[in-house]
Amino acid sequence: MSLTPRLGKRGHFSKVFKGIIVDYMDQEERLIGVVPVGEVPEIALKVIAAHISGYFNLDPQVLAPLVSPDYAFDQRRMQYDAGIILKTLESMTFSDFEKVVAVLNLDLFVPIFAHVFGEARQGGKFALVSLYRLGKNPEDLSSPSPLMYERAAKVALHELGHLFNLYHCERQRCLMHFSGGLESLDQTPLNLCRYCSADYKYYLSR
Amino acid sequence: MDKKMSVMVVDDEEIVRESFFHWFQKYGHMVETASSGFEALEKLEKNPFQVMFVDIKMPGMDGIELLEKVKQEYPDTIVIIITAYGSIESAVKAMRIGASDYLLKPFKTDQLSLVMERISQQEKLVSEYKYLKGRLEKITRFENIIGQSAAIERVFSIIPEVAQSNSSILLVGETGTGKELVAKAIHAKSHRCHLPFIPINCGSIPDSLLESELFGHQKGAFTGATHARKGFLEVVSGGTLFLDEVGEISPKMQVDLLRVLEEKKITSIGSREPVDIDFRLISATRQDLERGIADGTFREDFYYRINVIKIEIPPLRDRKEDIPILLEHFIEKYSHETTSQIDRATPKALEFLKQYDWPGNVRELENAVERAVVLSKSRTLGAEDFSFLQSPTPALSSPLSLRDMEKRYIQQLLEENQWNVSKTAKVLEINRVTLHKMINRYKLERPAETK
Numbered sequence: 169m170s171l172t173p174r175l176g177k178r179g180h181f182s183k184v185f186k187g188i189i190v191d192y193m194d195q196e197e198r199l200i201g202v203v204p205v206g207e208v209p210e211i212a213l214k215v216i217a218a219h220i221s222g223y224f225n226l227d228p229q230v231l232a233p234l235v236s237p238d239y240a241f242d243q244r245r246m247q248y249d250a251g252i253i254l255k256t257l258e259s260m261t262f263s264d265f266e267k268v269v270a271v272l273n274l275d276l277f278v279p280i281f282a283h284v285f286g287e288a289r290q291g292g293k294f295a296l297v298s299l300y301r302l303g304k305n306p307e308d309l310s311s312p313s314p315l316m317y318e319r320a321a322k323v324a325l326h327e328l329g330h331l332f333n334l335y336h337c338e339r340q341r342c343l344m345h346f347s348g349g350l351e352s353l354d355q356t357p358l359n360l361c362r363y364c365s366a367d368y369k370y371y372l373s374r
Numbered sequence: 375m376d377k378k379m380s381v382m383v384v385d386d387e388e389i390v391r392e393s394f395f396h397w398f399q400k401y402g403h404m405v406e407t408a409s410s411g412f413e414a415l416e417k418l419e420k421n422p423f424q425v426m427f428v429d430i431k432m433p434g435m436d437g438i439e440l441l442e443k444v445k446q447e448y449p450d451t452i453v454i455i456i457t458a459y460g461s462i463e464s465a466v467k468a469m470r471i472g473a474s475d476y477l478l479k480p481f482k483t484d485q486l487s488l489v490m491e492r493i494s495q496q497e498k499l500v501s502e503y504k505y506l507k508g509r510l511e512k513i514t515r516f517e518n519i520i521g522q523s524a525a526i527e528r529v530f531s532i533i534p535e536v537a538q539s540n541s542s543i544l545l546v547g548e549t550g551t552g553k554e555l556v557a558k559a560i561h562a563k564s565h566r567c568h569l570p571f572i573p574i575n576c577g578s579i580p581d582s583l584l585e586s587e588l589f590g591h592q593k594g595a596f597t598g599a600t601h602a603r604k605g606f607l608e609v610v611s612g613g614t615l616f617l618d619e620v621g622e623i624s625p626k627m628q629v630d631l632l633r634v635l636e637e638k639k640i641t642s643i644g645s646r647e648p649v650d651i652d653f654r655l656i657s658a659t660r661q662d663l664e665r666g667i668a669d670g671t672f673r674e675d676f677y678y679r680i681n682v683i684k685i686e687i688p689p690l691r692d693r694k695e696d697i698p699i700l701l702e703h704f705i706e707k708y709s710h711e712t713t714s715q716i717d718r719a720t721p722k723a724l725e726f727l728k729q730y731d732w733p734g735n736v737r738e739l740e741n742a743v744e745r746a747v748v749l750s751k752s753r754t755l756g757a758e759d760f761s762f763l764q765s766p767t768p769a770l771s772s773p774l775s776l777r778d779m780e781k782r783y784i785q786q787l788l789e790e791n792q793w794n795v796s797k798t799a800k801v802l803e804i805n806r807v808t809l810h811k812m813i814n815r816y817k818l819e820r821p822a823e824t825k
Contacts, residue, residue: 245480251389280393280456282480290399335402346400348484 198372200228200328201265205253205272205296206236212299212320213271219321220269223343223358224328224368229265237274247277250287250296257294267331268294269324275300285319285353288327290335295327304350319353326356332371334364379497380404380421384414384440385429385456390479394427397486411435415443423451425493427477430457430464438468445472450500452493519555520703523693529556532685537563542635542680544620545658547687550737553658554618556687561614566654569613572606577619581627586643589630595644607640610653620680621661621672628676635679655680690732690739697728700736704743705755714747719755722821726757757821761790781816784809793820 202217217228240252253270262268276284276298285302288295302323303316322343329344337344342361347353360368381403383394391407398405406423408414412435414426426444430437441453455468455476465476474496475489519526536543537560545553554573561571579587586596590605606615617623623631634640635655639648657680666672690697701719709716719727732738746759774782784802791797799809812818 251392277480278393278397279387279389280397280480280486282482284483287396289396330400336400346483346487348482348487352484 198226198267199265200224200226201231201262201268202228202324203231203262203268203270204233205270206233206274208233208271208273208299212317215317215321216269216271216297216324219325219358220328223325228269234270237272242277245277247275247283248272250276250278250284253296254287254289254292254294258292262293266293267328269297269328270294271297271299271320271324273299286323286327288330290330291333292331295324295331297324297327302350302353315354318358319350322353322356322358325358329360329364329368332368334360334367334371337361337364339363378402378404379424379494380406381425381427382406382408382414382417382423383427384408384411384432384437385427386410386432387429390429390456401490411437411440411443414440418444418448418451422448424497425452425454425490427454427456428473430455430461430468438464438471441468441471441473452496454489454493519552519559520700521693521696522699523688523695525688525693526696529685529687533559534563536560536683536685538565539683540654541682542655542657543683543685544663544681545656545685545687547658547660548689548733548735549660550735551687551689552736553660553687554616556685557614557616557656557658560656561616561654564614564654566613570610571614571616572610573616573618574606575618577622581624584623584627585630588627589640590642592642592644595642599644602642605640605642607634607651607653608642608649610651612652614654614656617655617657617680619659620657621659621663621666625671625673628673632673632676632679657681690735694728697739698724700739701727701743704740705747708744708747712744712748714750715753716747716750716755717753719759720757722757723755723760726760727763730760730763758789758792761786780812781818784812784816785818788813788818789821 200220202213202220204213213230217230220226220228237248237253237256239256240249241247242249253272253276257268257270276287276296278284278287283301284298286295286297297320299316299320302319325343334344336346339345339361340355341357342364343357343359344361344364345356347356359365378401381394381398383391383398383405384407385391385394386409388409391409395405395407406417406421408417410432411428414428417423428437428440428444432440435443437455437457441455444451444453449472452474453468453472455465455473456479457465457468457476458479465473465478468476475492477485477489519530521527521530533556543557543560545556547553557573558571561567574584574587576584586599586603586605588605588607590603590608591599593599593602634651637648638651640651641648663672663677663681667674667677701724705716705719708714727739727742734741742760742763743755745762746755750759784798787798787801788795791801795806795809795813799806802809
C-alpha cells in the first residue's frame with residue numbers, strides 16, 4: 169500500500185482503497201482533524217489519516233502537534249487519564265473540523281479500567297488513540313509487532329465510529345465489535361458490518 | 375451482547391460513575407448513576423433496573439447494605455460489586471448475600487465485557503424460563519377452566535385460597551365437570567407448582583397393581599418384578615398427587631393410604647426400609663362417599679383424612695349460562711385442531727344445547743362440539759349438527775299427550791334429516807303426502823338456515 173500521497177486529498181485515498189470502501193461519494197466534505205498530542209511518529213498519523221479517508225470516506229487533515237498532556241498524568245498509576253485529556257480537548261476550538269482524533273504515544277487509562285487503547289464519548293467530537301500498547305506482540309511482549317500501525321488505524325476508526333454515534337456491535341466481523349486485548353483487536357476487521365454501515369450512512373445523511 | 379439493558383452505577387466517586395456511564399453508553403444500554411445508596415434506592419423506586427454496579431465502600435450506606443436492601447425488595451435485579459484490591463473478604467460476603475459477580479478496580483476492559491456477556495446470557499435464560507413458565511401456567515391454569523357463572527366463580531375464588539395450604543382436598547363433582555382441571559389449577563397456584571403433578575385414576579387400576587404403582591416395589595418382590603421401581607408416592611416428591619375416583623379404592627388400600635398420610639413414610643413392596651415422603655393429596659370422586667361410609671364400603675377415618683377441604687364442582691346443567699362461552703371455546707379449539715373451518719354456532723343451536731341436560735357435563739359438550747365440527751359441512755354449526763345428542767326429556771317430568779308426542783317426534787326426525795321430507799317419510803314408513811299433511815296440521819316450521 170502506497171502511503172506517499174498528500175494528506176487531506178480524499179480522491180487519492182479512495183483509489184488506494186478502492187473496492188473496500190462503501191460509496192458515500194455524494195456527500196459534502198467532512199473535515200476530520202488528526203492531531204498528535206506529545207511526540208508521535210509521523211507515519212502513524214499518516215496511516216490513521218489514510219484509513220479515515222479510505223474506510224470512512226471522510227477528509228482527514230493532520231494538524232500541528234499539541235503539547236504532552238502532563239496535566240493528565242496520574243502519579244499513583246503512572247498513566248494518563250483519558251477523561252481529563254478529552255475534557256481539555258473539548259475546551260479547545262477546532263471549529264473547522266467536524267470530529268478530531270488525537271493520537272498519543274502515552275499509556276492511557278479510564279478510572280475503572282487498567283488501560284485503554286482509545287477513548288471517545290458516544291456522539292462526541294474528540295477521540296483519543298494511544299499507540300503505547302499497540303506495538304506489543306501478544307505472544308512475546310518484548311518484541312515489537314509490525315501490526316502496530318494497522319492496530320492504531322483500527323482503534324482510530326473504532327473511536328471515530330463512536331463519534332458518529334455507532335454503538336458496540338455484537339458481530340465479530342465488524343469494526344465496532346469491542347476488543348479488549350491485542351489478540352481480539354487483530355481479529356477485528358477494518359470494515360463496518362452492513363448494519364453499522366447503514367447506521368453510519370444514516371448518521372451522515374442527517 | 376445484543377440486548378440493551380437498564381444499568382445503574384452506584385459509586386461515590388464521580389469519575390468512576392462517569393467512566394461507567396460512557397462505557398455503557400457505547401453499548402446503547404440505558405445508564406443511570408447514583409452517588410449514594412440512598413439515591414440508588416430512590417431511583418429504583420421510580421424505575422426498575424436489570425443490572426446494578428455497586429461500589430462496596432461508600433459513606434452512609436455501604437455497598438453491602440445497599441445490596442441487602444436491593445436483594446430484599448428487587449430480587450430480580452442483578453448486582454455486581456465493585457471493590458478495590460485488598461477487600462476480597464467483603465467481596466466474598468457480598469457474593470454470599472446475593473451479588474452475581476464482583477470486579478476488582480481497576481479492571482481490564484474485557485473483564486467488564488465478560489461480566490456483561492454473562493449477565494446478558496443469564497437474562498436471556500431467565501426470560502426464556504419465565505416465558506416457558508408462563509406458557510406452562512397458561513396450559514395448567516384457570517385458562518382451561520372456562521366459565522363466568524356464579525357457580526364456577528365460587529370455584530375460581532376458592533382455588534387460590536386453598537392452593538397455599540397443604541391440606542388434603544376432596545373434589546366432588548359429576549363425571550366430566552373438570553375435577554382434574556381444578557386439581558391442576560390448585561397445583562399450579564401452590565408453592566409445589568415446579569414439582570410433579572401426578573394423576574392416578576384409581577378406578578382404572580386393579581387393586582394389586584395400584585399398590586405397586588403407589589408404593590413401588592423391590593426387585594423380586596413378586597413374580598414379574600424384574601427390577602426395583604419407585605412408586606408414585608415417592609416419585610411425586612414434594613409435588614401433588616391426584617387420586618381420581620378415590621371412591622373406587624379398596625378398603626385395604628384405604629388403610630395403607632391412611633397410614634401414609636398420617637406417618638408421611640412409605641415402605642415399598644418387598645422392602646423393610648421406610649422412606650420419608652412429602653406430597654399434597656387431592657382426591658376426586660363422583661360418588662357419594664358418605665353413603666359409602668354408611669354402606670361400610672368406605673372407611674370413615676380415611677374419608678375425614680382426605681376431606682379436609684371439600685370443593686364441589688357444579689354440573690353443567692347448573693351453570694347453563696356458561697354454555698355459550700364454552701361452545702365458543704371448543705369451536706375455536708377444534709377448528710384449529712381439525713381441518714374444519716367453523717366460525718360459530720347458530721342461535722338455534724345454542725338454544726338446543728341450552729335445553730339439553732348434559733349428563734356427561736363439560737366433557738360431553740366438548741365431545742359433542744368436536745363431533746359437530748368434524749362432521750359439519752357448513753361454516754356455522756346449526757341445531758341439526760347436534761341432532762345426535764339425546765333430545766331434552768321433558769316427557770319424564772310432565773307427561774305428554776299422544777298428539778304432542780307425535781308432533782315432537784316428527785319435528786325431531788325432520789331436523790335430523792335436514793327437513794328432507796322424502797327421507798323422513800321413509801323413516802316413518804308413511805307416505806310423503808301424509809307427512810306434509812301432518813306438518814301442516816302440527817304447524818311445524820322449517821328453521822331458516824335449512825331452507
